[in-house]
Amino acid sequence: MKLFQRKISIPAYLIVIVLVFGLLGVYSVWGQQDVVKGTEAGNAAEAAEVDPIVNDVKKVVWWHSMSGENGQVVDRLVTNFNAAHKDIKVEAVFQGSYFDSLTKLKASIGSNLGPTMMQVYDIGTRYMIDSKAITPIQSFIDQDKYDVSQMDEAILNYYRVANTLYSMPFNTSNPILYYNKDLFKAAGLNPDKPPVLYTDLAQVAKKVTRDGVAGAYFGTHSWYMEQFIANQGAELVNMGNGREGLATEWQLNGEVGVKALTWWKGLIDSKAAIHSAGKSDESKKMFAEGKVAMIFDTTAGLRDILDSVDGQFEVGTGFFPKPAEGVGGVVVSGASNWILNSKSDAEQQAAWAFMKYLSEPEQQAFFHVNTGYFPITEKAYELPIVQDNMKQFPQFKTAIDQHNAAKQNQATQGGVLGVYPEARKLTENAIGQALSGEKTPQEALDAAALAINAKIDAYNKMLK
Structure with missing residues (x-):
């Protein structure tokens, strides 16, 4: 019993170390509690807290609103990209409806808890531009000399404001x-x-x-x-x-x-x-x-x-x-992908690489026949998978014909407001x-x- 009555002398520096690590643990718990608000947002926040570049692998967290079968198609695209790009790991995280996901993004702006890349519906365009939280896609296009002539001009025009393409079109409908x-x-x-x-x-x-x-x-x-x-x-x-x-x-x-x-x-x-x-x-x-x-x-x-x-x-x-x-x-409807400027240059470049992949004819063709959204890349229509699908389901052609028949003016370009x-x-x-x-x-x-x-x-x- 005397053993438990003995006074234990602990050096002051050890007490400081224990307290510091204890406070860090509490802070970590608080951070996780704040992040898990919203549908599956916990996974995205956890990803954001990890060093985005580990062993030269750049991590890209993508918040999106594709649920059900469309969500499965998105997961397939991400899996295929990750398999072909060993230096980049994309993590797709469903964030609920377009409205819900944009609300969560607004709450994350100013912190490092948001995604690298964000799918935002068309009507969120003006807010995203005014938020100052994004890097315009135009800057990556100019830097890469990326050829946008392969893409549907009317779709690009919706997301262009003052001759600047702010986001990359992804899923398009009418x-x-x-x-x-x-x-x-x-x-x-x-x-x-x-x-x-x-x-x-x-x-x-x-x-x-x-x-x-x-x-x-x-x-x-x-x-x-x-x-x-x-x-x-x-x-x-x-x-x-x-x-x-x-x-x-x-x-x-x-x-x-x-x-x-x-x-x-x-x-x-x-x-x-x-x-x-x-x-x-x-x-x-x-x-x-x-x-x-x-x-x-x-x-x-x-x-x-x-x-x-x-x-x-x-x-x-x-x-x-x-x-x-x-x-x-x-008017073009649907959503586009945005790159957040709160992330490192390397992480933003990785997101840009993923965006270019999603815009390839093969990926757009796969996305089109499995979701109903029509391709944003013209060459996708030439691929057998799209042509065969059109023969089996001629109803798909209506949206494309209607889109192509629209007169190109500011009325059909669509309105933008915050x-x-x-x-x-x-x-x-x-x-x-x-x-x-x-x-x-x-x-x-x-x-x-x-x-x-x-x-x-x-x-x-x-x-x-």
């Missing part, structure tokens, strides 16, 4: 019309001639509507309204669609926007279309069940829709509708108010524009 060819035949319509004009679509919707079957069901997505006005050659925001300077005014409440929403409401009032309470998930379900003849959805959803229908009827695809007049076209996600939410609320009859289309869009313009003004003042 909205198309999906329709039930069997229901068209039953109504005496030509199943190979989908409606293109507003008036034609309204007439078709009425003809196919019967007990248990609605002519159309369009989710209340702001994206559709944005495409409606671009298809008429109108710009979403002022200042050359936000490309000649910071936008100060949302213009969806102009004549063409009101015309589109009034037509949409007319479909519902005539009982030829279902009033949607949400964006689009329910419409896809009802379409697959044969309860709706026509829906809008992204081209990237084609394979999922075909799988859901499972041969119960023949699925047709057509261009996004427009009025008889108009010299526009659809509060785009917020603007979409307010617009979707306005669409719901108009379709339900709570407000007229003009009143609903005017109210939304007023609120959006206030947000734009606050954003611009913050930048100054």
Whole structure:
């Protein structure tokens, strides 16, 4: 017992060492607790805390929003790249929806806990530029003398602002019309001639509507309204669609926007279309069940829709509708990859190498046939895997033809503004108010524009 009563003399320097390592341990735990916020963000943060260059292997952490089957395709691309590049290790980390992943990125800016490379949806472009947290892709292109002529010019133009390409396009889509060819035949319509004009679509919707079957069901997505006005050659925001300077005014409440929403409401009032309470998930379900003849959805959803229908009827695809007049076209949508400037030059160069790999015809062809997003590289269309897929699923060709048919101008180049996600939410609320009859289309869009313009003004003042 005396052994435990003996006073133990510990040198002061040992006490200091113990305390220092103890505090470092606590700090490490705190850091890990902060990082694990959000879907699978813990893995990304852990990767960020490790020295990015170990034994000459450069680590690239890529945050993305590709889930389900699309996520599996992304994992395959990463695995193949890592196998061919022993000096680089890419770690792909799913971060939830586009909105969620951008929110997490915003929280990480100013620290070293963010990724090397980030997939951001198209409407996040202005924010990413203004964040000052990125290295423009243009600088890597200029340094490498990288040939961008191999890539689709219209897609590149969306991510170009003031003649600078800020990010590398990755997954590209646009909205198309999906329709039930069997229901068209039953109504005496030509199943190979989908409606293109507003008036034609309204007439078709009425003809196919019967007990248990609605002519159309369009989710209340702001994206559709944005495409409606671009298809008429109108710009979403002022200042050359936000490309000649910071936008100060949302213009969806102009004549063409009101015309589109009034037509949409007319479909519902005539009982030829279902009033949607949400964006689009329910419409896809009802379409697959044969309860709706026509829906809008992204081209990237084609394979999922075909799988859901499972041969119960023949699925047709057509261009996004427009009025008889108009010299526009659809706007490029999807997402691009950005390089964060918080990482070392070596790590950024490794991310650039991975981006170039993703843009190769072979990778774009593989990505296209397995997801539905169309290639950003022209030569991908020449590869047998793409040509064979087009023969088996001719519906894929619609999105490509629609994309190529779009007139190249600032309207179809797409709008850029720093509060785009917020603007979409307010617009979707306005669409719901108009379709339900709570407000007229003009009143609903005017109210939304007023609120959006206030947000734009606050954003611009913050930048100054």
